[in-house]
Structure formats: C-alpha cells, structure tokens
Amino acid sequence: MASTPISASARIQHRVRTEPFWVRMTLLSVAFAFLLGFLFLPLTVVFVQAFSKGWSVYIEALSEPNALLAARLTLLTALIAVPLNLVFGVAAAWSIAKFEFKGKSLLITLIDLPFSVSPVVSGLIYVLMFGLQGWLGPWLQAHDIKLIFAVPGIVLATLFVTFPFVARELIPLMQSQGTEEEEAALVLGASGWQIFWHVTLPNIRWGLLYGVILCNARAMGEFGAVSVVSGHIRGLTNTLPLHVEILYNEYNSAAAFAVASLLASLALVTLALKSFFEWHLKEDATLTESPS
Amino acid sequence: MSISIHNIQKSFGAFKALSNVNLQIEGGELVALLGPSGCGKTTLLRIIAGLETPDAGQILFEGEDATERDVRERGVGFVFQHYALFRHMTVFENIAFGLRVRPKSLRPKEDEIQQRVHTLLDLVQLDFLANRYPPQLSGGQRQRIALARALAVEPKVLLLDEPFGALDAKVRKELRRWLRRLHDELHVTSVFVTHDQEEALEVADRVVVLNHGKVEQIGTPEDVYDHPATPFVYQFLGDVNLFHGRVQEGHARIGEAEVALPLGTESHESAIFFARPHEIDILRESPGASALSATIIDIRPLGATVRIELDREDGQGLIEVEMVRDHYQRIALKEGEAVFLQPKRLRVFGEHELQ
Numbered sequence: 251m252a253s254t255p256i257s258a259s260a261r262i263q264h265r266v267r268t269e270p271f272w273v274r275m276t277l278l279s280v281a282f283a284f285l286l287g288f289l290f291l292p293l294t295v296v297f298v299q300a301f302s303k304g305w306s307v308y309i310e311a312l313s314e315p316n317a318l319l320a321a322r323l324t325l326l327t328a329l330i331a332v333p334l335n336l337v338f339g340v341a342a343a344w345s346i347a348k349f350e351f352k353g354k355s356l357l358i359t360l361i362d363l364p365f366s367v368s369p370v371v372s373g374l375i376y377v378l379m380f381g382l383q384g385w386l387g388p389w390l391q392a393h394d395i396k397l398i399f400a401v402p403g404i405v406l407a408t409l410f411v412t413f414p415f416v417a418r419e420l421i422p423l424m425q426s427q428g429t430e431e432e433e434a435a436l437v438l439g440a441s442g443w444q445i446f447w448h449v450t451l452p453n454i455r456w457g458l459l460y461g462v463i464l465c466n467a468r469a470m471g472e473f474g475a476v477s478v479v480s481g482h483i484r485g486l487t488n489t490l491p492l493h494v495e496i497l498y499n500e501y502n503s504a505a506a507f508a509v510a511s512l513l514a515s516l517a518l519v520t521l522a523l524k525s526f527f528e529w530h531l532k533e534d535a536t537l538t539e540s541p542s
Numbered sequence: 543m544s545i546s547i548h549n550i551q552k553s554f555g556a557f558k559a560l561s562n563v564n565l566q567i568e569g570g571e572l573v574a575l576l577g578p579s580g581c582g583k584t585t586l587l588r589i590i591a592g593l594e595t596p597d598a599g600q601i602l603f604e605g606e607d608a609t610e611r612d613v614r615e616r617g618v619g620f621v622f623q624h625y626a627l628f629r630h631m632t633v634f635e636n637i638a639f640g641l642r643v644r645p646k647s648l649r650p651k652e653d654e655i656q657q658r659v660h661t662l663l664d665l666v667q668l669d670f671l672a673n674r675y676p677p678q679l680s681g682g683q684r685q686r687i688a689l690a691r692a693l694a695v696e697p698k699v700l701l702l703d704e705p706f707g708a709l710d711a712k713v714r715k716e717l718r719r720w721l722r723r724l725h726d727e728l729h730v731t732s733v734f735v736t737h738d739q740e741e742a743l744e745v746a747d748r749v750v751v752l753n754h755g756k757v758e759q760i761g762t763p764e765d766v767y768d769h770p771a772t773p774f775v776y777q778f779l780g781d782v783n784l785f786h787g788r789v790q791e792g793h794a795r796i797g798e799a800e801v802a803l804p805l806g807t808e809s810h811e812s813a814i815f816f817a818r819p820h821e822i823d824i825l826r827e828s829p830g831a832s833a834l835s836a837t838i839i840d841i842r843p844l845g846a847t848v849r850i851e852l853d854r855e856d857g858q859g860l861i862e863v864e865m866v867r868d869h870y871q872r873i874a875l876k877e878g879e880a881v882f883l884q885p886k887r888l889r890v891f892g893e894h895e896l897q
Contacts, residue, residue: 430622430624431627431629433593433626434620434627435643436613436614437591437613437614437619437620437692438640438691439614439640440614441643452631453629
C-alpha cells in the first residue's frame, strides 16, 4: 500500500515525458514490420524449405559424409580461432584499458581493421602472401607447407576476421571499471597473476562470454574470407557455409536449406546466450556506476 | 614507522604535480595533506604508497631508502577514495584477500584467517555484514570495510585518499571522529588526503597545506589556523575578509581607517590585511579613526551564528561578519543600516610576501 502513491506519481511523470500515442505506434509498427519482413520471414523460409521434402531428406542432407566433414571442419576452425582470439582479446583489452603507452591509438585502429575490410579482401591478402604466386609462396613450397587451399589457411582467415570481437567488447567495460581495484589488490600484496585471476577476470566475465559467443558465431558462419582461401575441395576444405553454397549451386535446395537451418539454429542459440550474458553484463555495469 | 620525504618532484607531461616537497612524518602520527584539487596531495600519497614513482627525490621508511621498493614490499595499507572494494567478493573475502594472496609459507592457516577477519569486522563494528557484497552496503559501511581490508595485512603505514569525500555531511562527521578514535587505539602511522579544512583540523595531529605542488605550511591544526604562514593558507583555512592598504608606524591604514597593529610590525608601502568574519566587530557609534563605515546589505542566521554582509562606504567591496546569535539579538541590527566596522585582529602580509 505504501508504494501506491509513489508509483502513481511515477506513472504520471512517465506519461508527461513520452511522445503522443500515434507517434509511438507508428515508430513501433515500422520497426516491427521491418523485423518481420527482413529477419523473421527469411528465417522461417529457411526452416520451411529445409523440411519441404520431408524429415528423411532433411536427416540425409545432414548425415551425408561431405556435410559431416564440413561440420567437422567448421567446429575445428572455431575450436582453434575462438580460444586464440579470447587470449588475444583479453591481452589487448587489458593493455589498452589499464596502461598508458605509445601507439595505443594505433593498436585500437588495428584491432578494428578486420571490421572495416571486406572479408573477401582479407582472404585475398592471405592468398597474396601465402599462395603459390605470393610473397612467401616459394619458401612455403620449398618447405612443403601448404596454407592456401588447405585447413591452416581457413583457420588463419577465420582468426583474422574474428579478431575484434572479444577485444571490442572488453575495452569499454574495462575502461569504465578503471584500475582502482587492481591497485588495491597490488597494495595488498597480490602478484600480477593473482590480480588478473581474482580481481580482473571476475569483473569482466560476462562481457568476456558475450564477446566469445559473438566471436564463435562469426567463426562458424564466416563465408567471404574462407571462400577465397579454401579452394572448395569437398570433404577437405569445405566449411558449413561453403557447403551450403555448393549444394545451392547444384540446385539441391532442400539439402542446402537443411544445412542452412543448422547455421540458423546456431544463430538462434547465439542470440539466446547473448541476451542472457547481456543481462548479467548490465548488472556489472550498474555495479560500476552505483555511487560508491 | 617514520616516513621522510626528501625533495620529491613529479611531473605529468608539462604539468608539475609536485616540486621539491620535503616532509617528515613521525611514527604513530596522524597527518593530513590538505589542499585544493590539483595541488598534488593525492600524487604525494600515491608516491608514498609506491603506486607512482617520483621523477626525483627520496622516500625513507624508518630511515631506510624505500624509493625503489615495490608497492607489495612497502607494508602500507591504502584506502582509496572510492573504496575499490572487490565487487565480486563478499565483505569477508575482501578483508581476507591480503592474507590469502600471500605465498604458502607466509599464509596464515584458514582458522587464523577466519579469526583475524572477524576481529577486524568487530573493530569496524560491521561483523553482521560478513556475507554481503559491496554493492549492498551504504557508503559509510563500504568506507569502514575498505579500512578493515587495509588493516588486515597489519600495515606499518596507513594511507587514506579523501577517505570521507564521497559521504554525506552527517556520516562524514561521525566517521572522522571514529577514525580519530581508531587511530588513538591502533597508533599506526597514518596519512590522509583531504580538501576539507574542517576535516583536516579536526582529525589530524599535524596538517600539511599544499598548493600548486608545493608545501605552503606544516604545523599543528592550531598553528596553521592561528598563524597562517602565507596568504594562501589564510584564505584556504576558512572564510576571510581581505583589505588593501599600507602599514605606517605600527598602524594599518585601510582607506580612511587607522587600526593599531601588534608592536614591532614592519612598515610596508603596500600590504594586504586579512581578518576572519568573527574577528570584526559591528558598532553603531563611531569609535573614532579605527573603524570603517559600511552598510548592512544582508543578514543570514546560520544556526548558532549569524552572518552579516556589508558594503564598504568607500566602495572597496563587500565584508562578511559573523557573530553569535545572542549578541546579534541584543544589538538588533537591521538590513540597510549604516554601521562601523572595527577589526579586532588583522594579519598583515607585506608586498614582499606576495608573489
């Protein structure tokens, strides 16, 4: 009962501050119509098409050897690229947020580079460097190392493209948290490793998971850069996105959509995890902002 | 533990944070570093802690050079302005942290840690909060937990950066008295930074007044308040009225008025005079040449005292006078009234003392 007058006055204040009803409705309808037309419908189409020839065709498309090999390669790529980018992202964010050094802005720009370059171009860079006609091509061939049109090339391209996700997520979070807690731990006698493990990491864990899940989604879904370096060798250098393209080009649309539905499901799981982490992340952020 | 600070210099780029700071802190003392923001007081505190390195100069702990000593080996406790409690640890774990991170050979046993932390929680009277998290505490509680955490490692020096800065007025007053009592119990050498002169005067054994990276004065609270060494200290330690004039034959000449100064005051062609608001009398009748005429423009009762603002007749600016309420009611002053001002006490700074 005691809270009634407060919430009533809050409601009135709320009403005073908002736009007229029709403005809100128009904005909301536009936003929802857009989401419906450009995101929800295509997603539905993927699943409808995937099951258009029945459950058995769907299962067969996924359990066919080439599809399984493509899935295996995709998982392998993510398994290498994500942990490496996790380590790199934490190291970069730590140094940028907690220390002052020369070339800091250059480092921030470089981290963003993969975002600003078209993935196809990133793939081409690798071909130009490590391909047979590339800079390091003859040396690599002489030592019998095959990067381009092979699995290492795919991993490298994926690493490059997914570079910024973890670092980008952590830098603003760590900057807003400042260095006082680390300094407090230092004065209390903690070593660098103890500070990182007991103070820094617990403070950034939700932001870190958020970055990792986005990084993982991109690593598994990357098409452009991987397409350039892969060479599309079935059963050897095909990832799931490339496999979808091949199936589609062969007019095998039911199978193509079946594999695509796998990627779409991954996207949905990513979204769910993302909002879960985001919710916790907000908690951490409010802890930072709360008057101390 | 005593701390000696010799010729400390520190710059941040082009900004000179500290220039040639010398300071001797005796063991068991409670010293306040007082100054406006940007005066270098926090930098000095961080240099003592080892969180910043000086560009030049020396820090001695108990006579031993500690300038290059690592923060971890200095044996200091530091309380941060915003407490810097570990937000993902309970209050208990926050206080235990300094003990738990010790190398295995020096780490106390678990039941010893338990006992130590609870003793400290009792000391700060917050044992019932052991299992809470920092965001669930009030500002004053966080402050005391931060202090308990700093004390857990049994520091030889306790350093506090604006310890009461983020608290509201009432809690601040309570906490600083509590800190004073705690210091009297523990007798650990303590240095705290503040921009609040009242806080420094009330809590500290000695006050170090800093301005623009330089020490302006070091002394007991009575010393710095009653005998300010520089115009800055005078102005910083409380409200003040400023008069321009000259000193002739032991008299201050301010406009028309001529006020007697203590014996032996040097003559100055131009000088400034300071008088605190409570050091000026308001008179209805002219006492002769020793008073300035002025008009009352505002009267403001502030609890036990009344603050009166007056405009000088000769157009040299406003004067603020403070008197106890009883006296004010007895003489019943009114706004708009023409009166005479007689300084009871003037502090003189000759031109050579002004930069």
